Amino acid sequence: MKFHLKVWRQKDANAPGTLENYEADNIPADASFLEMLDIVNAGLTGKNIEPIQFDSDCREGICGSCSLTINGVPHGPGRGTTCQVYMRKFKDGDTITIEPFRAEAFPVQRDLVVNRSAFDRVIQAGGYISERCGSAPDANSVPISKVIADEAMDAAACIGCGACAAACPNGSAMLFVSAKVTHLGLLPQGKPENGRRVLGMVRQMDEEGFGNCSNYYACEAVCPASVPAAFIGRMNREFTAASVKEIVGMNV
Amino acid sequence: MITSPSSSARSGPNPILLWMFSSIGKKTIVAATGILLVFFVFGHLLGNLTVFLGPDVLNAYAQKLHDLGPALWAIRVGLLGILVGHIYFTMLLWKENQRANPKKYIAADPIKTTVFSRTMRLSGLVVLAFVIFHLAHFTVRVVDPSYLVMRTQLNGHEVHNVYAMVVKGFSNAPVVAIYVIGLFLLTFHLSHGISSLFQTLGITNRRIRSNYELAGRAIAWLLFLGYVSIPISVLFFGLGKGFAQ
Numbered sequence: 001m002k003f004h005l006k007v008w009r010q011k012d013a014n015a016p017g018t019l020e021n022y023e024a025d026n027i028p029a030d031a032s033f034l035e036m037l038d039i040v041n042a043g044l045t046g047k048n049i050e051p052i053q054f055d056s057d058c059r060e061g062i063c064g065s066c067s068l069t070i071n072g073v074p075h076g077p078g079r080g081t082t083c084q085v086y087m088r089k090f091k092d093g094d095t096i097t098i099e100p101f102r103a104e105a106f107p108v109q110r111d112l113v114v115n116r117s118a119f120d121r122v123i124q125a126g127g128y129i130s131e132r133c134g135s136a137p138d139a140n141s142v143p144i145s146k147v148i149a150d151e152a153m154d155a156a157a158c159i160g161c162g163a164c165a166a167a168c169p170n171g172s173a174m175l176f177v178s179a180k181v182t183h184l185g186l187l188p189q190g191k192p193e194n195g196r197r198v199l200g201m202v203r204q205m206d207e208e209g210f211g212n213c214s215n216y217y218a219c220e221a222v223c224p225a226s227v228p229a230a231f232i233g234r235m236n237r238e239f240t241a242a243s244v245k246e247i248v249g250m251n252v
Numbered sequence: 253m254i255t256s257p258s259s260s261a262r263s264g265p266n267p268i269l270l271w272m273f274s275s276i277g278k279k280t281i282v283a284a285t286g287i288l289l290v291f292f293v294f295g296h297l298l299g300n301l302t303v304f305l306g307p308d309v310l311n312a313y314a315q316k317l318h319d320l321g322p323a324l325w326a327i328r329v330g331l332l333g334i335l336v337g338h339i340y341f342t343m344l345l346w347k348e349n350q351r352a353n354p355k356k357y358i359a360a361d362p363i364k365t366t367v368f369s370r371t372m373r374l375s376g377l378v379v380l381a382f383v384i385f386h387l388a389h390f391t392v393r394v395v396d397p398s399y400l401v402m403r404t405q406l407n408g409h410e411v412h413n414v415y416a417m418v419v420k421g422f423s424n425a426p427v428v429a430i431y432v433i434g435l436f437l438l439t440f441h442l443s444h445g446i447s448s449l450f451q452t453l454g455i456t457n458r459r460i461r462s463n464y465e466l467a468g469r470a471i472a473w474l475l476f477l478g479y480v481s482i483p484i485s486v487l488f489f490g491l492g493k494g495f496a497q
C-alpha cells in the first residue's frame with residue numbers, strides 16, 4: 001500500500017515545529033501503524049534525513065507508550081492503541097496526518113514524543129495503597145461481590161496512555177484520574193484512604209495544568225481500555241464528599 | 253500514607269476556597285447554579301402559560317408576584333447572584349481550559365462530542381444577551397415605554413396590564429424573532445446542560461448516562477415549545493387580538 005504522510009517534526013521542546021510531507025511506499029496491509037513508521041524511517045535514514053521520533057514499547061497494546069495522534073484522533077481509528085492499528089484500516093493512497101498528543105501538561109519533547117510524567121506525579125499523589133497487603137490472599141478470604149469486583153476491574157484496565165487527555169478539547173485528565181480513584185476505591189485494601197486519595201490526586205491533576213471536564217466524552221470514545229466516563233461522575237461525587245468532610249473539619 | 257498536598261497554586265489553604273477553586277469544585281458550582289436556573293426556567297414557564305387562560309388570570313398572577321414586595325426582591329437578587337456565579341465560574345473554567353489545551357490538532361476531529369457541548373459558551377452568552385433584552389423589554393420596560401402606562405381594572409383595583417403588554421410586545425415580528433432565537437439558543441445550552449449537570453454532581457452510573465442525555469434533550473425541547481408557543485400564538489394565531497392598547 002501507499003500513503004501520503006504529513007508528520008509533525010519538532011527539533012526539541014522549545015522549537016516551533018511544522019508538518020512535513022513524506023511518502024510511505026510498499027507498505028504491507030498487515031503492517032501495524034508503528035511498523036509503517038519503521039519502514040518510512042528506514043527509508044529516511046538511507047536519505048540522510050533524521051528519522052521520525054516516536055514512542056513505543058510493548059507493541060501489543062498494554063503499555064500505553066505509543067502516544068500519537070492520527071488524523072486528529074489519539075491512537076487513530078478504532079479502539080485500541082496506535083500499535084494495534086493496522087494499515088488495512090486505511091485506503092490505499094490516503095493522506096494521513098500524524099501529530100503528537102496535544103495537552104499543555106504533556107509537553108512535546110521531539111517530533112511525536114511527549115512527556116507524560118505528569119501522570120506519574122498524579123499517581124504519586126495518591127494512586128496507590130499505603131499499607132502492605134502481604135502476599136496474595138486465599139481466594140474468597142476477603143469477600144468482594146462480583147458487581148464490585150467487575151467494576152474495579154473495568155477501572156483497573158486503564159493503561160495510563162494519556163489518550164483521554166489528548167482527545168479532550170480541554171486537555172483534561174479526568175478519565176485517567178477517575179479510573180485510578182475508582183479502581184483503588186472500590187476494593188477493601190484501598191477504601192481506608194479514599195478521601196485522601198481523591199483529594200490528593202485531583203489537586204495534583206489541577207497543579208499539573210490539566211483542564212476541567214466539560215462532559216464532552218471524547219475521552220471515553222478514544223480510551224483503548226474502554227474506561228466509561230461514568231467513573232468521572234463517581235470521582236466528582238467522592239471529591240465533593242471528601243471536600244465537605246475536610247471543610248467541616250472531619251478526618252479525611 | 254497518602255498525604256494530601258496542603259495547598260495548590262490556584263488557591264489558598266482555606267478548605268472552602270481549596271474546594272471552590274479546584275477543577276471539580278468549580279464544575280460543581282456551575283452545575284448547582286445551572287440546576288437552580290433550570291428550576292427557575294420551569295417555574296417562569298408555568299407562570300407565563302397563564303396567558304392562555306385569559307387577561308384576568310395573567311394579570312392576577314403578575315399582581316400576586318408584585319404583592320410579594322420584599323420577597324420578590326429577595327428572589328430577584330438571589331437569581332441575579334446565581335446567574336453571576338454561573339457565568340463567573342464558567343468563565344474561569346473557560347480560561348483554564350484554553351490554557352490547558354492551547355495547541356489544537358491541525359487535522360481536527362470532533363471525536364463524538366456534540367454540537368451542543370461544543371457551543372456552551374456561545375449559547376450561554378447569547379442567552380445572557382437575550383435575558384438582558386427580555387428584562388429591558390418586560391421588566392424595566394424601556395424598549396417600548398408605552399408599556400409603563402398600561403393599566404386595567406382587576407377586582408376593583410387598578411393594576412398593571414401585563415396581558416396587554418405581552419400582546420402588544422409580541423405583535424411585533426422582529427421582537428418575536430429575538431425571542432425565538434434567544435429561546436432556541438437556551439434550548440441548545442440545556443440540551444447539553446441538563447444531562448451534563450447530573451454527571452458533574454455525580455448522580456450517575458454507566459447504565460443511566462445515555463438516558464440522561466435523551467431526557468435532557470427532550471426536556472430542553474419541551475421548554476422551547478412551551479415558551480415559543482406564547483409569541484407565536486400572539487403573532488400568528490391572534491391570541492389576545494384587540495387587547496393591545
Ligand code: HEM
Pocket residue numbers: 213214215279282283285286287289290293335338339342343345346372373375376377379380381383441442444445446448449450452453
Ligand atoms: C446567561 C449566560 C450563561 C452563560 C454565559 C452560561 C455558560 C455556561 C457554560 C460555558 C457552561 C459549561 C461549563 C463547562 O462545562 O465547562 C454552562 C453549563 C450549564 N449551564 Fe449555563 N450559561 C448561562 C446561562 C444559563 C441558564 C439561563 C441556564 C438555565 C436555565 C443554564 C444552565 C446550565 C446548566 C444546567 C449547565 C450544565 C452544568 C454542568 O455541566 O454540569 N445556563 N453554562
Ligand code: SF4
Pocket residue numbers: 064157158159160161162163164165175176179219222223224225226227
Ligand atoms: S483512562 Fe483510558 S485513555 Fe485515559 S489513560 Fe487510562 S487507558 Fe488511557
Ligand code: FES
Pocket residue numbers: 055056057058059060061062063064065066081082083084
Ligand atoms: S507500544 Fe505498548 S501499547 Fe502500544
